[in-house]
Amino acid sequence: MMSRNLSNMSTQIPKTMRAVALSKYCEPSEYELATLPVPGISEPDEVLIKVKAASVNPIDVKLASKIGKLLGNATFPYKMGFDVAGVVVGVGSSVSNFKAGDEVYSLVSQIHRGTFAEYALSTADAISIKPQGLSFGEAASIPLVTLTALRSFRIADEKLTGGLKGKTVFIPAGLSGTGSSAIQLAKNVFGAGKVVTTLSAGKIEQSAEYLGHAVPDEIIDYTKENVVRAIGKGTVDFMFDTVSSTIRALPVMKRDSVIVSISTVPNGAEFNKTQGGNSRMWFVYLLNVLDWLLKAWTRRKGVDYQFLSREAGECGEELNLIRQWIEEGKLKPIVGRRAKLSNVEEVRSGCQQVFDAQGGVGKFVIEID
Ligand SMILES: NC(=O)c1ccc[n+]([C@@H]2O[C@H](COP(=O)([O-])OP(=O)(O)OC[C@H]3O[C@@H](n4cnc5c(N)ncnc54)[C@H](OP(=O)(O)O)[C@@H]3O)[C@@H](O)[C@H]2O)c1
Structure with missing residues (x-):
């Protein structure tokens, strides 16, 4: 030792x-x-x-x-x-x-x-x-929620023509751990044009208290409203899927738009890596099939979908950057x-x-x- x-x-x-x-x-x-x-x-x-x-x-x-x-x-x-x-x-x-x-x-x-x-x-x-x-x-x-949101936004920023700046972004669950971090990144770091989120009724009033420095442009009460109708079909450039809404909310996506999901089904190989190679093989295989089906389904609608499994490795540089954004008042812990x-x-x-x-x-x- x-x-x-x-x-x-x-x-x-x-x-x-x-x-x-x-x-x-x-x-x-x-x-x-x-x-x-x-x-x-x-x-x-x-x-x-x-x-x-x-x-x-x-x-x-x-x-x-x-x-x-x-x-x-x-x-x-x-x-x-x-x-x-x-x-x-x-x-x-x-x-x-x-x-x-x-x-x-x-x-x-x-x-x-x-x-x-x-x-x-x-x-x-x-x-x-x-x-x-x-x-x-x-x-x-x-760490985990902000690093996950950051990696997802970087993927979308690379994939979308012209990046995320000025684009319409849908982030369900705006006061969840990942959702609240993502809204702050979208508004204050990546310069999204419009940020749409969902909350349950009781949390809508609380959003001003927690997200006063990164106010979402539209908040939908997902317990009462039809989310797809409220957002509008074919209007969203990037969905950061925190609540397994990839299929449910697919109609809101434009053609050539991007979904990064952290909540649907991980790719088997990537999941196994995050588990230190300890996963059961039948489970890895099942995940791979489901991941393939989701990719194929979304591709038919002209949407680039991928699941992100956030790993810890080498996140120090990103944590340095996040520290800087926090000290500049762009991100706040919730x-x-x-x-x-x-x-x-x-x-x-x-x-x-x-x-x-x-x-x-x-x-x-x-x-x-
Ligand atoms: N792949 C990765 O690397 C990675 C990394 C981090 C997290 N995740 C996953 O991402 C998901 C979210 O994580 P989190 O840390 O943000 O969770 P969290 O903070 O525990 O968020 C849960 C919140 O989501 C809201 N919610 C549940 N269903 C909803 C729906 N259909 N529409 C809108 N809001 C809904 C609930 O709000 P109400 O009380 O208002 O219902 C609840 O408070 C989890 O499945 C987690 O395992 C994955």
């Missing part, structure tokens, strides 16, 4: 830590706090972070549930969490750009999964300095709910809301107390 460069903080690192770690696939009501060894640095590019806050994404609770059992071969105790903000307490021998004491945020890779804990590992290429002015909780709310790690009931309840995919605003953040 590679020796840790723990600088002057080594004496403060205990041998064990509290972590949300599961002994079986289960739903949030069965989540428990476990005592686990503090992870050790074993690769030269690894960085050990004392976690101050982590945020919860749908993928965390889905993979930990019986859905995860279908998809892969996890080992137990199953550690949860990919998004993290905290303080560097140790670095591997090749890390020169971070040192003990740096306040950072990161999206950790599948092999380092486990940010709902007092300590977590990441790699130097997946870390950036925490944006100034943000609390750790706010910083932890950013945290709807918080729980202390020690309050297991609150952690379960917040995770249940994420699992149910209903009722939440922005991100649910776990603060390590």
Whole structure:
């Protein structure tokens, strides 16, 4: 094992830590706090972070549930969490750009999964300095959702003739984690001409509070209105599909338009890569068939569709850019709910809301107390 460069903080690192770690696939009501060894640095590019806050994404609770059992071969105790903000307490021998004491945020890779804990590992290429002015909780709310939206927008920007500037963009679920990040990117970074979103009735008034600096041009109450009719057929250049609406909302797309979906069906090979090559082969095959069908169906309508599976690897540069946009006021974290790690009931309840995919605003953040 590679020796840790723990600088002057080594004496403060205990041998064990509290972590949300599961002994079986289960739903949030069965989540428990476990005592686990503090992870050790074993690769030269690894960085050990004392976690101050982590945020919860749908993928965390889905993979930990019986859905995860279908998809892969996890080992137990199953550690949860990919998004993290905290303080560097140790670095591997090749890390020169971070040192003990740096306040950072990161999206950790599948092999380092486990940010709902007092300590977590990441790699130097997946870390950036925490944006100034943000609390750790706010910083932890950013990585996965914003990196996913950013990658999707870059794809659309490349594929659309003339890029995204001035174009009509449809982003369903405007106060979801991914939707709220995407609206801010569309309005304040990519210069979209018109941004259309959907919300349930109770959230429409809240949108001004959270998105006052990136006001969508049109908000449709998806629980009462016919979304396709409200948007209009053949009017949208780019749909960022956060709620599996690719087929349902296909009529709103122009010819030669682009859909990037993060919520329908991943390509099997890409999904397997995000799972560290651990997925069951029959499942990979099934995903590939469904992905092919979706591509063929949308192509018949003149729409360029692709699914994006966001991976952690080498996201540090993008996190640097996102930090800059946050410090310029273009992007703001949207945290709807918080729980202390020690309050297991609150952690379960917040995770249940994420699992149910209903009722939440922005991100649910776990603060390590
Ligand atoms: N492929 C990738 O790399 C990647 C990355 C990140 C996320 N994802 C996936 O993307 C999806 C969204 O993630 P997220 O973090 O944004 O989830 P989230 O923050 O938990 O969003 C859930 C919200 O979506 C709203 N919603 C549900 N159905 C809707 C519909 N038909 N129309 C409009 N709004 C609807 C709900 O609002 P109401 O309460 O108003 O109903 C709910 O609050 C998830 O499936 C997640 O797994 C994929």
